[in-house]
Amino acid sequence: MGFQANADASAPPLAQGSAPAKLILMGEHAVVHGFPAVALPMPALEATVVAWQTPGPLRLHSPVFTGPIAEAAAVPASARGLAVAARQALAMLGRPADGLTLEVRSDVPMGAGLGSSAAVAVALVRAIYAAFGRTPTEEALLVLAHRAETEAHGTPSGVDSHASAIGQPICYVQGHGARRLVLPKPLHLVVADSGRPGHTGEAVSAVAARLRSDSTRTRERLERLGQLAEAVVRSLGAGQVEAIGPLFDAAHGELAELGVSDAGLDALVAAARLAGARGAKLTGGGRGGCIVVLATDAAEQDRLAIALTKAGAARVWRVTQPQVKDMGS
Numbered sequence: 206m207g208f209q210a211n212a213d214a215s216a217p218p219l220a221q222g223s224a225p226a227k228l229i230l231m232g233e234h235a236v237v238h239g240f241p242a243v244a245l246p247m248p249a250l251e252a253t254v255v256a257w258q259t260p261g262p263l264r265l266h267s268p269v270f271t272g273p274i275a276e277a278a279a280v281p282a283s284a285r286g287l288a289v290a291a292r293q294a295l296a297m298l299g300r301p302a303d304g305l306t307l308e309v310r311s312d313v314p315m316g317a318g319l320g321s322s323a324a325v326a327v328a329l330v331r332a333i334y335a336a337f338g339r340t341p342t343e344e345a346l347l348v349l350a351h352r353a354e355t356e357a358h359g360t361p362s363g364v365d366s367h368a369s370a371i372g373q374p375i376c377y378v379q380g381h382g383a384r385r386l387v388l389p390k391p392l393h394l395v396v397a398d399s400g401r402p403g404h405t406g407e408a409v410s411a412v413a414a415r416l417r418s419d420s421t422r423t424r425e426r427l428e429r430l431g432q433l434a435e436a437v438v439r440s441l442g443a444g445q446v447e448a449i450g451p452l453f454d455a456a457h458g459e460l461a462e463l464g465v466s467d468a469g470l471d472a473l474v475a476a477a478r479l480a481g482a483r484g485a486k487l488t489g490g491g492r493g494g495c496i497v498v499l500a501t502d503a504a505e506q507d508r509l510a511i512a513l514t515k516a517g518a519a520r521v522w523r524v525t526q527p528q529v530k531d532m533g534s
């Protein structure tokens with residue numbers, strides 16, 4: 206498994222924490238500018254962080270960096286977000302930054318627009334709290350994960366960390382938090398990965414630049430994406446799942462006009478439509494990464510998954526969001 210806490214490999218880990226990937230159904234990019242977004246957890250892909258008791262300063266063992274993270278100066282930019290969140294979690298627990306190694310094991314692909322960094326951050330905070338027999342409050346989890354995301358990406362809206370931490374379908378508005386959504390009917394989706402990592406930071410900056418240079422038209426597009434997110438919430442709440450297909454198509458058009466799609470994503474979206482999908486759009490930051498496609502049922506999910514693989518998708522996942530009943534939350 207790569208990491209061995211001590212010579213005696215039989216020593217068990219202290220604790221571990223996990224969190225799912227996230228899937229944005231609607232509102233990526235617009236959410237950065239104050240409009241609503243709709244997101245789901247994607248539990249088929251999960252990040253896990255294992256906490257081991259080890260001598261010496263706090264350490265990270267991850268695909269991006271392995272080494273001590275107790276001192277800010279020693280940590281490269283790629284691991285700074287996790288390091289800051291880990292130190293702050295320990296400070297909130299009244300513990301020193303030593304005696305632990307945090308091992309990251311994640312099957313959420315990086316740069317796919319599926320919230321890999323947020324899932325790892327949420328898993329890391331859960332693992333640290335679990336190492337001391339504690340469970341973080343939702344508020345602490347969100348604050349710490351947001352801290353990690355801010356360090357890693359600059360100006361995250363918070364939708365990724367909310368979807369991953371809450372683990373339920375949400376409607377999220379920056380500064381107002383997340384509202385859990387009720388889904389009277391299950392939702393069948395297919396996610397297809399272009400195989401080219403996206404560049405969320407660059408795409409977010411490109412939209413901000415467009416907002417400065419072509420403000421009226423860009424603001425209209427962002428507003429329209431916000432309206433589409435509200436329409437998705439209404440359709441899902443009314444059990445009219447098929448109605449979100451055309452909303453996906455409209456959103457992909459707006460996102461393409463904003464400059465965050467690319468030829469590869471457009472080709473996958475076109476292949477999904479040709480195969481009979483009810484709607485398809487890019488998901489996440491774009492400029493690489495994934496698309497999300499609406500299916501009617503499990504059989505259509507299979508059919509679309511095969512069609513998208515034939516069209517060149519590097520990986521496909523069937524994502525089924527079960528019904529969510531109103532729990533009064």
Ligand code: MEV
Pocket residue numbers: 229232233234235236237318320360361362363364365405409489490
């Ligand atoms: C990234 O998953 C979603 C974006 O809207 C950025 C953000 O919300 O921070 C592109």
